Amino acid sequence: MAEPSVKRVAILDDYQGVALDSADWSTLPGEITVFREPLGDATAVVQALAGFDVIVAMRERTPFPRAVLEALPALRLLVTTGMRNASIDLAAARDLGITVCGTRGGTTPTVELTWALILGLVRDVASDDAVVRDGGWQTALPGDLDGATLGLVGLGRLGQRVAAIGRAFGMQVIAWSPHLTPERAKAADVGAVAVARAELFERADIVSVHMVLSDSTRGLIGADDLRRMQPGALLVNTSRGPIIDEVALRRAIEEGWIAGVGLDVYEIEPLPPDHWVRRADAPGQARVLRSPHMGYVTRGNFRTFYGDAVEDILAFAAGTPVRELSA
Structure with missing residues (x-):
């Protein structure tokens, strides 16, 4: 045999x-x-x-x-x-x-988690859960999706599905990536409008990242981009951690440049027990909603x-x- x-x-x-x-x-x-x-x-x-x-x-x-x-x-x-x-x-x-x-x-699992993070941040689900568990009741005033602007960094397969759901919530959807043209955005047929990079970060109430990690996208989103975001805006990353410059992201969270961040991906995975992301979310900082790279799980x-x-x-x-x- x-x-x-x-x-x-x-x-x-x-x-x-x-x-x-x-x-x-x-x-x-x-x-x-x-x-x-x-x-x-x-x-x-x-x-x-x-x-x-x-x-x-x-x-x-x-x-x-x-x-x-x-x-x-x-x-x-x-x-x-x-x-x-x-x-x-x-x-x-x-x-x-x-x-x-x-x-x-x-691609569906990552799209679903993207929206779980967005909804969790917009409706402040984690904080409300903690309040109720601690014996309290209503303390927060959540935001709205209807009428808000969703900015997508990347309009590929994932970005297009996220865009379609954003439109179903009544959101305006804008998109940018290094090679996205107005014609390509229109051809995607998901109601997303291509805009310049600066405009996306300035206008969006929620920025969601949907890019493939490569030499050209490592550190793609930096301090200048995050500084352009509105103080009440939210940032969600379910793509790859290194696409956002980690030093800039830490400053944005700790100095409260924006209102909240939803993270499923990180520069180092699994996160070390003493990693700064685990401790982020103190008073005066941006709210942080974390998941342990569950987008595909x-x-x-x-x-x-x-x-x-x-x-x-x-x-x-x-x-x-x-x-x-x-x-």
């Missing part, structure tokens, strides 16, 4: 402990090991994953730069959930003969992620890889 072509499979960063229940892994040859906690720095990653020929990575939770890939000679297949992963050096994988495959995934999305990961591994073992990613 032929030896299985897949011997050892590592499933990484299964924080919730749901990977094995989200797909039928019994169809795979070989031994499966699940890692629930972050592995640590590059040295710890290499030590933990030595000997595995297949690794299933959850998004960008564990980076795979060239040095790590070179130190894992047994690795033959690296599966990432989603079809884009900036933490994997695809050129290095190609050079080393490592196949990299992705999975499908929906839903039961349905995970079933798609892990179901496709199993399919990727079986296809690779059969010599016919699917959903391959290339540099």
Whole structure:
């Protein structure tokens, strides 16, 4: 009997402990090991994953730069959930003969969380919850969405869906990105109007970020942009933390340049226990509503992620890889 072509499979960063229940892994040859906690720095990653020929990575939770890939000679297949992963050096994988495959995934979960953060900030849900738990009653005067201006940094797939919901709430929607033109905004057919960068930050009551992280978008939103925002405005980021300059963001929060910030993504993830974001939100500062990078985390999305990961591994073992990613 032929030896299985897949011997050892590592499933990484299964924080919730749901990977094995989200797909039928019994169809795979070989031994499966699940890692629930972050592995640590590059040295710890290499030590933990030595000997595995297949690794299933959850998004960008564990980076795979060239040095790590070179130190894992047994690795033959690296599966990432989603079809884009900036933490994997695809050129290095190609050079080393490592196949990299992705999975499908929906945009709906991130859109839903974006609106959860917006609504949570506008209606001051977290503060009201705390007041009621502490025995109090009405203390805040929330804002309105109807008639407010929603400014979108990015009008791609996610931005367009967020725009459509904003319009359903009766909002005016404006958008900007480095390559967005009035014609492209009109073609999106979601009622968004393209404006200049400065105008977006000056006019918007709520700014929501929907850009892909790249060399050109790292630090894209800086102090000048945040200074332009109205004192009562809100900022929401469900894309990637480094798109907003963290030093500028901290000043905006601590000095109260704006009224509130909703964050799902951070420069460092998971957030260290003593990170300043955990302590932000003192009197006189902008209100902060935090979630632990949950934009893509839903039961349905995970079933798609892990179901496709199993399919990727079986296809690779059969010599016919699917959903391959290339540099």
